Amino acid sequence: MGLKYRRVLLKLSGEALMGDREYGIDPFFISELADEIKSVYEIGAEIAIVIGGGNIFRGVKGSSMGMDRATADYMGMLATVMNALALQDILEKKEVPTRVMSAIEMRQIAEPYIRRRAIRHLEKGRIVIFAAGTGSPFFTTDTTGALRAAEIKADVLLKATKVDGIYDKDPVKHPDAKLLKEITYLEAINKDLKVMDHTALTLCMENNLPIVVFNIKKKGNIMKILLGEPIGSIVR
Template sequence: MTYQRILLKLSGEALMGNLGYGIDPKVVAEIAEDIAQVVAQNVQVAIVVGGGNIFRGVQASAKGMDRATADYVGMIATVMNAMTLQDALERMNVPTRVQTAIAMQEVAEPYIRRRAIRHLELGRVVIFGAGSGNPFFTTDTTAALRAAEIDAQVIFKATKVDGVYDSDPVTNPNARRYESLNYNHVLTNDLRVMDGTAIALCKENNIPIVVFNLFERGNIIRAVKGEKVGTIVGGFCDVN
């Protein structure tokens, strides 16, 4: 295996599949199956999951809701997703812990860095819920922060597209998919791989980001093995 400890970033939208809202149990089970394959290879897996399938703080704020309040509601939505994913993993006999940045002691552990690392060392998947615990920060930034804290070797950002393009491939059939990029190119050209704060954190801590299509079965294990999947940000790049 190329990596021993990874952080997987899942969007909330990924969990709803083709539904317009909420969680599709079939999709969650398929994601859990792919993660279980990685764990079976003795790779330590941490996960940050978004909450956009249930509630988006930014959108609610744009409609008049207080931004901080909206962001806190969004953080709670990520915990719902984290618990759902935990259930799917444990039904496959993959030991899993949810840690939250907002105390919810009846349903999850509080986020404690050393405890999270110990769980990983013992072969447990750790899912980080409630974002960073602070409003005005995205779950992308949380992924970069947690990856740095736990010394993850890479962030895998599993999305609905098969990498990073120079323009929208849906509207531009001639859009070019990058094989690799550096952090500065992403920031300068606003490529929306992750938000700027997340990219800056990854650059500062030299954490590569691999962006790939979550819905192509087996992509997670292929990425962990170091196969060419999607686009890699950081390290050797074809765009400087």
């Protein structure tokens, strides 16, 4: 089975882990997600994952309530560590070797992030989950995803969403919104299509890293993308 993309960075939002809940982690959804990840792992894909923390705490929301932005962002980073540990636990219950690497040192529960060690884990057949964002406030987990993907020389960045791809306007508010199957980085930036934040898009553009935006709720989508099927939207 030939893979179009072998080394992959999967960017998951914290909200994705909520499933149909309003808060926290949906055990049923995270188990299904782990099954999807395991299926592509078993055909030889090298998988790294960046997870957000919005299902537990979102830094931007905290700062909008009057909290210091840096403090709020650090709290958001800690939320991503909780999500990373939850995903690691369920992957390892399914017998998939996994390492959590944190940009903020907390040696009792995660390895410190070291680029060369992360690449070695991938080469050894381990899934690597990057936690705690970049380790610095004022950066989103989208930017973390783009940065880590560039650092590990990923073939593609998979951006998981709740919709089928990139639309010319919000498909939730506008039923006539059109799905854009392929766009350039500059189009995504100039039209402010909310694919990822501009820092992340610029990083991907500078490193010629394709971004595939797809619906994580549709089973089998990750496998189809890696096998080269035209799922979702691609930015390149």
